[in-house]
Amino acid sequence: MRAPLVTLGVLFIASPSFADTDFAPAAFYETGPVQEGVAIGDLDGDGDNDLAVLHRDGTLKTLANNGAGIFAAAVSHGTVVASPTTELEIVDVDRDGDGDVVLTHATLYGAISVLRNKGNGTFDPAVEYDSCYSTQMVVAADLDGDHRVDLAGDSNCFGASILLNNGDGTFRHNGTYGHGYTPGGIAAGDLDGDGDLDVAFGNGTSNVLILPNDGSGAFTVSANIDVNDNPQDVKMADFDGDGDIDIVSSNTYTNYLSLLRNAGNGTFGAAENFYAEWGGENMAVADFDRDGDLDIVIADRDSDRISILHNPGNGVFTTKRDETAGDGPEDVAWGDLNGDALPDVAVAHWDSSRVAVYLNATPVASDSDGDKVQDAADCLPTNAAAWELPGDVGDLLLDGRSPARLSWSAPAVPGASVPRFDVLRSTSVSSFAVASCLETNGLDRVAADPAAPETLFAYLVRVRNA
DSSP: OOOOBBSSSOOOOSSSSOOOBBBBOOOEOOOOOOEEEEEEEEESSSSSOOOEEEEETSEEEEEEESSSEEEEEEEEEEESSOEEEEEEEEESSSSSSSSSSEEHHHHTEEEEEEEEEEHHHHHHHOOEEEOOOSSSEEEEEEEESSOOOOOEEEEEEEEEEEEEOOOSSSSSEEEOOOOSSSEEEEEEEEESSSSSSSEEEEEEETTEEEEEEEEEBBBBHHHHHEEEEEEEEEEEEEEESSOOOOOEEEESSEEEEEEOOSSSOOOOSSSEEOOTTTOOOOOOEETTTTTSEEEEEEEEETTTTEEEEESSSOOOOOOOEEOOSSSEEEEEEEOOSSSSSOEEEEESSOOSSSSEOOOOOOOOOSTTTSSSSSSOOOOOOOTTTTTTOOOBBBEEEOOHHHHHHHESSBBBBOSOOOOEEEEEHHHHHHHSOOOEEEEEESSSSSSEOOOSSSSSSSSEEEEEOO
């Protein structure tokens, strides 16, 4: 049996209340005007998360992190594509341990371009892949189950163009799926619980289109669900703690964010709308206040602010906090920028020449080992400094035999030290508040569970990647 991708920077734990998020005042770094996107990842292999900033004219710039969330002057990599750009991501497409750059741009046939990292923060020339007219946004995910990162982009062909990884970081087109008008935002996640990753994208003036995956990276259309006017960005996550994946959209021409709750089988009820701010652009989803549930940060282009929408654990986003940003915040990304295991935020601006960095200063209650994870969800390793920087573990596998055997990959973002792992087991899919530790501070990327579950066990792997 193949278990779905597990992300370890966030723990899904039921919580009756929220804690406010405390960010330090923004630090601004000059990169130049008309920023289309920002992404966070380790580009130079030193274990710290750096910044990549994409400009509308196709210029790529990177800012190296000193480890404390302070960045060197931007380094220009020139005009990497010769057409107007729309988005970028940092992802390891060739599994060589460093972060490559994936970006979208507007050409006649639409394009997703990949810049492979040489391992030192410099890049090979962009390799362009046709993805149908004027590609807007891209999501990186394993869409065909081969444990390689594939790409899905939404375009003005009004569909999701699927690029499957050949295994070496090159891609082949596997079709364009869907229909509609004026794309906006795309995301991937297992919506119907069948173990493969489905796709949803903003479609038309007020809809989100859902595409179930047949497991091979081919898709059908299952639903077209109304949200608010002009969905600009789409994200997937379990926002209400019930164990299935919900969908959220930011909506440019309204004051509202729309939540689609999953009924557990990939079907959705009517959208629930929560006040955000006029001119909502891109979003970032993480546990920003470290209370065990997923919050949302949204770039509000018209108000020159970012808004943090706090989740009390049930996916009802009625409380928000605003932070002043630069002119025209366009894109937002999150990651740990100063090694304290708290999710920090970077913001790119359309009408400003500076990128903003917000370091998270939220205190975490009941954290006896100092790992920024509450004790109730923690294996409590004996070394208090052992879990300074949780990272991502990809392609977690479970063979389903007795005893059950788990295996997983190295951290998605490699660090400077040898990774060590915690393996937790829970009888609840939605919470690890009461969990058994199968392994603590382990060096191997395998674990065995001799217990035979009566009904269902859920597993979580945490990694130290200091």
